[in-house]
Amino acid sequence: MDMFALYNYWVVIFLMMTGFYVVIASGNLVKKIIGLNLFQASVFILYISMGKVSGGAAPILRETVQTYSNPLPHVLILTAIVVGVATTALGLALVVRIKEAYGTAEEDEIHSQDESL
Amino acid sequence: MTLTQLPALQVILPLIAAPVCLLLRSGRLAWLLSILVSTTALIIAVLLLRLVLENGTVIYSYGGWAAPWGIEYRVDIANAFVLAIVAGISTVVLLFSRVGVSYEIKSSDQSLFYTAYLLCLTGLLGMTATGDAFNLFVFLEISSLSSYVLIAMGPDRRGLTAAYQYLIMGTIGATFILIAVGLLYMVTGTLNMADLANRLPALAQSRTLRVAFAFLTVGIGLKLALFPLHLWLPNAYAYAPHVVSAFLAATATKVAVYVLLRFMYGVFGSSFTFDSMPLQFILMVLGALAVLSGSTIAVFQHNIKRMLGYSSVAQIGYMILGLSLASVSGLTATLVHLLNHALMKGGLFLAVACMAYQLGGVRLADLAGTGQRMPWTSAAFVVGGLSLIGVPLTAGFISKWMLVVAVLETGWWPLLIVIAAGSLLTVAYIWRVIEMIYFRSAATADGPPQEAHWSLLAPVWLLIAANIYFGIDTQWSVDVARLAAQLLFGVHA
Numbered sequence: 001m002d003m004f005a006l007y008n009y010w011v012v013i014f015l016m017m018t019g020f021y022v023v024i025a026s027g028n029l030v031k032k033i034i035g036l037n038l039f040q041a042s043v044f045i046l047y048i049s050m051g052k053v054s055g056g057a058a059p060i061l062r063e064t065v066q067t068y069s070n071p072l073p074h075v076l077i078l079t080a081i082v083v084g085v086a087t088t089a090l091g092l093a094l095v096v097r098i099k100e101a102y103g104t105a106e107e108d109e110i111h112s113q114d115e116s117l
Numbered sequence: 118m119t120l121t122q123l124p125a126l127q128v129i130l131p132l133i134a135a136p137v138c139l140l141l142r143s144g145r146l147a148w149l150l151s152i153l154v155s156t157t158a159l160i161i162a163v164l165l166l167r168l169v170l171e172n173g174t175v176i177y178s179y180g181g182w183a184a185p186w187g188i189e190y191r192v193d194i195a196n197a198f199v200l201a202i203v204a205g206i207s208t209v210v211l212l213f214s215r216v217g218v219s220y221e222i223k224s225s226d227q228s229l230f231y232t233a234y235l236l237c238l239t240g241l242l243g244m245t246a247t248g249d250a251f252n253l254f255v256f257l258e259i260s261s262l263s264s265y266v267l268i269a270m271g272p273d274r275r276g277l278t279a280a281y282q283y284l285i286m287g288t289i290g291a292t293f294i295l296i297a298v299g300l301l302y303m304v305t306g307t308l309n310m311a312d313l314a315n316r317l318p319a320l321a322q323s324r325t326l327r328v329a330f331a332f333l334t335v336g337i338g339l340k341l342a343l344f345p346l347h348l349w350l351p352n353a354y355a356y357a358p359h360v361v362s363a364f365l366a367a368t369a370t371k372v373a374v375y376v377l378l379r380f381m382y383g384v385f386g387s388s389f390t391f392d393s394m395p396l397q398f399i400l401m402v403l404g405a406l407a408v409l410s411g412s413t414i415a416v417f418q419h420n421i422k423r424m425l426g427y428s429s430v431a432q433i434g435y436m437i438l439g440l441s442l443a444s445v446s447g448l449t450a451t452l453v454h455l456l457n458h459a460l461m462k463g464g465l466f467l468a469v470a471c472m473a474y475q476l477g478g479v480r481l482a483d484l485a486g487t488g489q490r491m492p493w494t495s496a497a498f499v500v501g502g503l504s505l506i507g508v509p510l511t512a513g514f515i516s517k518w519m520l521v522v523a524v525l526e527t528g529w530w531p532l533l534i535v536i537a538a539g540s541l542l543t544v545a546y547i548w549r550v551i552e553m554i555y556f557r558s559a560a561t562a563d564g565p566p567q568e569a570h571w572s573l574l575a576p577v578w579l580l581i582a583a584n585i586y587f588g589i590d591t592q593w594s595v596d597v598a599r600l601a602a603q604l605l606f607g608v609h610a
Contacts, residue, residue, distance in 0.1 A: 023285060036288055043295055050303050073302065076251055080295055083258045087288050090262055094269060094281045101274035110278055 008049040015042035027107040029098060033091045040084040047077040120168060124177040124190035127161045127200065128243045128256075130154050135235040144218070144227025151231045152211045158242065159204040166197040170597070176248075184248075185312045191248030195383075195601035198452065199245045199375045202459050206367040207238050213467055213576040214360045220474045221272055221358045230270060234364070236263035241372045250298045250384075251308045253376065254291065257340070260372075261287045264365055268357040279352035286349045290339030293332045300329035313384050321389055330394060333380055341373030342433055344407030351426035359470030359479075362422055366429055367463035371455050374436050378451070381440070382605040391443045400441035405535045407434025412542035416549070421469050421479045424546055425462065428505065431539055432458045438535070439520050442527045448602035449595070450519035456594055457504070457512035457587060464580035465501040468494050471569035471577060481553055488555035491568050495554045497581045502547035504584040507540050511588040515595065 004010075015038055022035025051073035059071035099105050102113055134154040138147040169175055169192060177190040192200070211234075222230050240260025247253050265287070269280035302308055304325045305316045320326050335346070342350040350370075354362045381390045391397045411431030418424035432454070439451035471494040472487060473479045488495045504511035517536065524532045568574070587594050 020289075023289065029281065032285060036285065039289070040292055043292055043299065046296065047299050050299065073299070076299075076302075076308075079251075079255060083255070083262075083291075086262055087258070087284070090265060091281070091284050091288075094265070094277060094284065097269065098274075098277045098281060101277055114275060114278070 008045060012042045012046045012049070015039075015045065029095045029105045029107065030092070033088060033095065036091070037084065037088060040080070040087075044077050044081060044084075047073040047080070120164070121175060121177060123161050123165050123168070124175055124192045124246050125179070127158055127165070127204075128190075128239060128246055130157055130161075131235045131239040131242065135232050135239065138228050138232040138235060142228050144224050144231070147228040147231035148211070148215055148218070151235055152208070152215075154235065155204065155208045155211050155238065158238070159201070159208045162197065162200040162204040165192050166194075166201050166597070169194050169197045170600070185307050185309050188247070188249045188252050189309065190246045191311065192246055193601075194597065194604050195378070195452070196245045196375065198597050198601050199372060199455065200242060202371060202456055203238070203241050203245065203368045206459050206463050207364065209463065209576045209579055210360060210364045210367075210467070212579075213363070213470070213573060216570050216572050217360050217470060217474070218358075221360070222270060226270065230267070230358075233263045233266040233270075234361075236260075237267060237364075237369075241368055244372050245375060248310050249308050250301060250310055250313065254295050254298055257291055257294065257376075260369065261291060261340075264361075264369060267361040267365070268353050270361070271356045271358050273356045275352065276356035276358075279349070279356045283349040283353045286339055286346070290336045290346075293336030293339070295336075297329040297333035297336060300325050300332070304329075310379070310384050314386065317385060317389065321393055327394065330385060330389075334377070334396065337373055337377045337380070341370050341377060342430055343437060344403050344410060344430060344434060347407070347411070347430045347433075350430060351423050354426035354429065354466075355420050355423040355479075359422070359466065359473055362425075363463050363466035363470065366425070366466055367459040370429065370433055371459055374433065374440075374451070374455060378440065378448070378605060382448070387443055387606060397441050397443055400437050401529070401532070404434045404437035404441055405532065407431060407437065408535050408539040409434075409542075412539050412546070415546045416542060418546070419481050421481060421484070421550060422466070424550075425465055425469065428543065428546065429458075429462060431543075432462070432505075435516065435520060435536070435539070438532060439523060442523050442529065444523060444527050445599070445602050445606050446519070446523035446526050448606060449599045450516065450523045452598035452601055453519050453594055454516040456598070457516045457584070460512055460580050460583045460587065461501050461504040464577060464584060465498060465505065467573075467577045467580065468498040468501060471573050472498075474573070475567065475569055481549065484550065484553045485557040486554075493574050494569055494577065497574075497577045498554065499551060500581050501584065502551065504588065506543045506547060509588070510585065512584045512586075512594075514588055515591050519595070 019035045019039030023032050026032050026035060051070040053067060053069045056067040056069040057065045059068045095105055102110050131154050134150055138150055141147045174191060174193040179188045218227055218230060237260050240256045243256030244253055265280045265284045269277050304320055304323055305313055307313055339346045354366055408431045411427045411434060415424045415427035436451045436454050439447045469479060472484060475491060476483050504513035507513040507517035
């Protein structure tokens with residue numbers, strides 16, 4: 001069926017919304033980072049999907065192959081994955097520092113501590 | 118020819134210097150290297166600006182790969198103007214940090230501070246200079262990640278939560294931009310901005326393109342703190358180290374505004390942006406709300422840096438208003454305000470930093486009686502404040518004047534009420550500070566703090582003097598901004 005022909009885009013949207021929801025709804029700072037990761041992973045899949053040429057082989061030069069998939073989106077997303085790893089590392093490092101400073105990684109508890117000042 | 122290498126040098130110098138700073142370990146040496154690199158970047162930016170004013174666009178292709186395949190840096194009047202602002206502010210802030218940083222950052226962390234600072238500078242310059250949409254995303258993340266680090270270095274633990282909040286919102290914004298770039302690549306098969314601009318008009322009815330445009334606008338909106346996506350900004354500015362607040366307030370949001378301009382006018386073209394998409398109305402309403410709500414909230418703040426943060430939200434609103442008019446004069450007003458706001462906010466944040474170092478706090482109550490004890494700093498704050506309000510003979514007046522002229526030209530006269538109300542509210546919150554500085558005596562009389570060190574005062578007054586200079590001699594700023602606006606507008610005219 002047509003609706004499922006582009007199933008990887010449905011996966012992208014599902015993952016994106018799940019990640020986005022976790023970022024917004026979760027009060028735990030680590031869980032927020034996990035949500036952010038899901039959100040970014042969905043974009044990775046979006047890029048990888050768009051590079052696929054139907055009937056195309058992996059983009060490795062061989063004499064027998066006529067059609068190749070587009071390697072550029074894969075290369076681009078490799079960069080974005082690196083950025084994602086850096087963001088996660090920095091986010092988690094911040095959570096560690098926040099935990100040291102406040103003694104908690106729950107958003108509402110941090111908020112109430114700041115309010116009481 | 119070395120002149121054509123300038124766009125690349127501009128970005129690569131701070132990028133290489135950043136890890137060197139890390140290796141130097143000594144804060145003083147790292148500062149020396151940073152100021153050297155930043156000054157060189159400023160000289161390059163000025164050379165580039167002169168070059169593009171004389172000969173037109175300068176193009177640099179990385180690795181010799183021609184444009185649609187390779188990454189190219191394309192510097193025209195619009196981004197040369199922004200490059201000069203960023204490099205200039207960065208240099209002045211670094212002049213200030215020689216002494217300033219020692220007040221707020223441990224000496225063992227200072228080389229790390231300069232590493233992050235230079236990376237942030239690299240990102241901002243790269244975003245401005247690049248002519249490649251994906252490259253822009255990469256530099257955006259370089260500047261964002263390093264600015265989260267810089268904000269988290271603040272002495273207050275709330276700096277950590279502010280940096281975390283900014284990280285979450287900034288990453289969502291950057292990922293939105295990434296989605297948009299992907300969708301654009303999907304329909305056009307190119308990432309080069311000039312190439313995109315050629316191919317997009319044929320696709321104006323494509324739904325993918327509209328989705329890409331929406332993602333892009335929201336993503337950049339998050340980065341430039343467009344109302345109501347500004348929630349990260351006041352805390353980030355309030356709890357970052359004072360030097361960082363000055364640097365980010367004067368550069369980061371400005372570059373984001375430039376990126377929005379570049380995409381709206383240079384890539385999508387004004388006819389798509391304003392005719393096919395309902396963006397004019399949306400931006401106008403959001404800009405007006407930003408001016409009114411930002412200024413109103415600023416009136417009720419007790420922390421001066423938070424107050425200036427909300428004031429930034431309002432000032433960004435003015436830039437968005439100018440942009441939403443979809444006319445050359447409106448765009449000129451936005452670009453002029455880009456420069457003028459960088460000068461006034463940079464000056465004000467640095468003046469507040471001087472007060473904070475001497476008085477130990479940035480709450481309004483801490484400033485009582487500062488006028489007698491720190492006359493020079495106080496005077497600098499007053500002049501900066503007047504510029505923020507838009508009093509004649511200051512740079513702020515020129516911005517407001519240009520905006521009012523643009524509004525009258527396009528006939529959106531209800532916006533005049535918004536601009537006037539915003540200015541009145543600015544008077545209110547600046548007056549609260551002035552009253553505290555000059556008309557209240559200090560609560561404690563023991564050992565009155567002295568005037569700030571001259572090496573702190575000099576950069577403050579440099580920016581404040583620039584406010585007055587660009588308020589009187591508008592030839593240069595307005596002319597360059599107008600040329601840049603015509604260039605951005607003319608791409609699809």
